[in-house]
Amino acid sequence: MDSVKTLIVGAGITGLATAAALSDAGDQDYVVLEADRAIGGWCKTVKKEGFVWDYSGHFFHFKHPEIEKYLRDRMPGQRVRVVNKKSFVAYKGRHVDFPFQKNIHQLPQADFIDCLHDVYLARSSDVKRAEAAPERNFKEMLFARFGAGICERFLFPYNEKLYACDLASLDKDAMGRFFPYADLTDIVHNMKAPDNASYNATFTYPEGGAIEYVNAIASATRPDAVSLGEGLVAVDLGRKVARTTKREIRFERLVSSVPFNRFAAMCGLQHDPAVWAWNKVLVFNLGFDAKGQKDVHWVYYPDRDTVFYRTGWYDNIFDTDRLSLYVEIGFPRDAPLGEGEVSRLRDRVLTDLRREGVVTGQRLVAEHSVVLDPAYVHITKASLAEHARLAAELRRHGVWSLGRYGRWTYCAIEDNIVEARELVSSWIS
Numbered sequence: 001m002d003s004v005k006t007l008i009v010g011a012g013i014t015g016l017a018t019a020a021a022l023s024d025a026g027d028q029d030y031v032v033l034e035a036d037r038a039i040g041g042w043c044k045t046v047k048k049e050g051f052v053w054d055y056s057g058h059f060f061h062f063k064h065p066e067i068e069k070y071l072r073d074r075m076p077g078q079r080v081r082v083v084n085k086k087s088f089v090a091y092k093g094r095h096v097d098f099p100f101q102k103n104i105h106q107l108p109q110a111d112f113i114d115c116l117h118d119v120y121l122a123r124s125s126d127v128k129r130a131e132a133a134p135e136r137n138f139k140e141m142l143f144a145r146f147g148a149g150i151c152e153r154f155l156f157p158y159n160e161k162l163y164a165c166d167l168a169s170l171d172k173d174a175m176g177r178f179f180p181y182a183d184l185t186d187i188v189h190n191m192k193a194p195d196n197a198s199y200n201a202t203f204t205y206p207e208g209g210a211i212e213y214v215n216a217i218a219s220a221t222r223p224d225a226v227s228l229g230e231g232l233v234a235v236d237l238g239r240k241v242a243r244t245t246k247r248e249i250r251f252e253r254l255v256s257s258v259p260f261n262r263f264a265a266m267c268g269l270q271h272d273p274a275v276w277a278w279n280k281v282l283v284f285n286l287g288f289d290a291k292g293q294k295d296v297h298w299v300y301y302p303d304r305d306t307v308f309y310r311t312g313w314y315d316n317i318f319d320t321d322r323l324s325l326y327v328e329i330g331f332p333r334d335a336p337l338g339e340g341e342v343s344r345l346r347d348r349v350l351t352d353l354r355r356e357g358v359v360t361g362q363r364l365v366a367e368h369s370v371v372l373d374p375a376y377v378h379i380t381k382a383s384l385a386e387h388a389r390l391a392a393e394l395r396r397h398g399v400w401s402l403g404r405y406g407r408w409t410y411c412a413i414e415d416n417i418v419e420a421r422e423l424v425s426s427w428i429s
Helices: 013-024 065-072 109-123 126-131 138-163 184-192 211-218 260-266 314-318 339-355 381-395 413-428
Strands: 002-009 030-034 045-048 051-054 080-084 087-091 094-097 202-206 226-228 232-236 241-244 248-256 279-288 298-300 310-313 324-332 364-372 399-401
Touching (some): 002 013, 013 030, 013 413, 051 324, 065 413, 080 314, 087 138, 260 381, 310 314, 324 339, 381 399
Parallel strands (some): 002 030, 002 248, 030 226
Antiparallel strands (some): 087 094, 241 248, 279 364, 298 310, 310 324
16 A cells, blocks of 8 residues: 555646645655546646637736736746736626626616615615615625616626525625625715725736646646646545555545535545535637727626626637627536537537627637536535534544635635645644
8 A cells, every 4th residue: 555644636726736735845755546538637838720719718807916926937938918807797788897796877868767766775874784684695785885776787697697696595705705785885986086905816827828837836746746647536544544446555644626515425524515516617629710899808797688698808818809709608517518518519609609799700710618617616504503513523623625626615726725835834844
């Protein structure tokens, strides 16, 4: 039986960042298991007919300059573009600046009056807010803070298309710091002095795609550390032995970025599988023979008649002369997405892109699609409580579950690097 000090499961950003942090600390006694034949997880990059696409839009928003420098120092010769985000909401044939709730003054007059009236009444009285019933879920939070006008025009339909679920099932803080809150004062100020800054107002993107950041982290790991095509099957917590598709490995500590519901089952932890819910996202990457719209990086689509919830323009990030898009469609986790259904949806996407004016006379010359499953986890009161309980049990056995799916949370890619470093630092200190 093989033995290792630290067993790492998953060679995406989280797993590789854990391995790199160990190497940086002088600890080379680790192995990284990866079931796929390539590193990167959902941060893989596809190159086809001169187009560069990711599995979906993965743009880095650095809050920690030292992490950005660390990555760039390991990307020799790779040009990294720094982009000031230009994002919009498609609404009744026009583009409204994002976030929608701060830019309702750009709506048609009747819509603007309805939205302003409702958000004012939702927030107009401190006494009213104090006496209101607590917001029990995400849908109630949105309605209580923004009123019917904004919710019905954007917040409800868009998020229902994204999460593919009843918003009342989500925890009220399901999006955490990533939700663009705005109060009535913000909304009124924005009418005269626009300030649409958000956590991702500026982002960076390598010309080789998001995989270049993955490769940068991987370059800091031990060269022979990653075992590709080897998946985790089960973990015996008592014996501290992991069974893979190829062997058994004894470990002192284990770090996993496997989706938590699957990992908990692999570890034999007793829990209710119904606690865990998520959506999946079908991503189409599409390359055309001529340029399209300029000065736009992504657009949100609340209209329920439009099949996708978001599109992004790679060509406006790279400043290239051919339209290059990613298009995202959300589905419930049990939705069938076989080859025939994907083909049907591809045709629907192209029709809707033309109807929305994204594609005019351009000809499609290259394409790629992938299903991300899971894509966005559903953060509920039950999932928060059960994750806390089970994660505590795992830690008692020297096992940690990290990353968006390992922690069953909503986070940025940089957050995964930070948490991996903090965990390794806690072992060393």
